[in-house]
Amino acid sequence: MTPTLRSCAPLAAVAAVAVLTACGGSPKATGTSPATSQATAASSTTSSASASTTTTSTPSARTATSTTASQPSASASARPALVHRTAAQLKKALLELSDAPSGFAVEPPSKDPGVKMASTNPRCAPFVKLSNAATAPGSTATADVSLSGGQSGPFIDESIDALGSAAPVAALQARFKAAIAACGKVAVSIPGAGTSTVTVRPVKPPRYGQKPLSARMTATSGPLAGTEITLVTTGVGDTVLSLTFVGALPDDIDAAASVAVEKATEVLRTRAAS
Incomplete structure (x- = not known):
């Protein structure tokens, strides 16, 4: 869209006007506490150990897991839906x-x-x-x-x-x-x-x-x-x-x-x- 001037004379230099007031603020990212990080690491270690034991005793489970991981997810291949606005x-x-x-x-x-x-x-x-x-x-x-x-x-x-x-x-x-x-x-x-x-x-x-x-x-x-x-x-x-x-x-x-x-x-x- 282009502006409409309401005067035949060229515009003069415009004096500084107050800065437009800002609306709201941007959301802040949330961090992870040290305690949560340690708990997560411990859980990850336990899960890894359990997975290692299962793999050793049942080789077929490892093969099945590998095959499943190679399958592309539906969300990755889906296109974003069009947004309809008024x-x-x-x-x-x-x-x-x-x-x-x-x-x-x-x-x-x-x-x-x-x-x-x-x-x-x-x-x-x-x-x-x-x-x-x-x-x-x-x-x-x-x-x-x-x-x-x-x-x-x-x-x-x-x-x-x-x-x-x-x-x-x-x-x-x-x-x-x-x-x-x-x-x-x-x-x-x-x-x-x-x-x-x-x-x-x-x-x-x-x-x-x-x-x-x-x-x-x-x-x-x-x-x-x-x-x-x-x-x-x-x-x-x-x-x-x-x-x-x-x-x-x-x-x-x-x-x-x-x-x-x-x-x-x-x-x-x-x-x-x-």
Whole structure:
């Protein structure tokens, strides 16, 4: 999803905003106490001794055990089941005002086409197609939200698309990575603001989710000169989470991505079986 600017003037530099509040914490791994380890070792030793005695007296049992062990387990060969999600489930995983600093507002759904990209360079065709798509390729359900920090921004758009399993999510991320690398310049048009030529370059993505990617587009001329649009996409299980930022500082982008991925992970895990 791409943002909708509500002013014809180029965005000015945005003052630093408070870091988005984090949601919850990641579960901690549980360790094994020394007493438990000793008991386990003793049990293992006893079991080994018993198994050794049985093998010596009954060679046929050893043969049977070896044959059974070579059989592939059903769980190892089974493919993971597809996860079926609804737009209502995905909507609950989106950012809300409670996740953002004070001063932010939820923007109503826009009826205009928003930001559109174009290029005459064939190498940019994949990037243009993916960027202009209303939903991720292969999406079975989608939800989105737009937040703004005022007339001057920052503007944040988030969308979550369900793809059924982690495999198509990884494939889409690889496809988008190649598209970003192949395209260095596109034309960006925003209703009410005009069209400008912008450079496209990959940047270090926030380190959240699976196979995260990020691209920064900077207008070098025209009415949008100086405007920066940062795209972030990452995998969250069987879904792809996309964030678009306009007029946002690097720290705000990282914080928003952290909260968005953590929330989506928590909500979608609890509803994965529903």
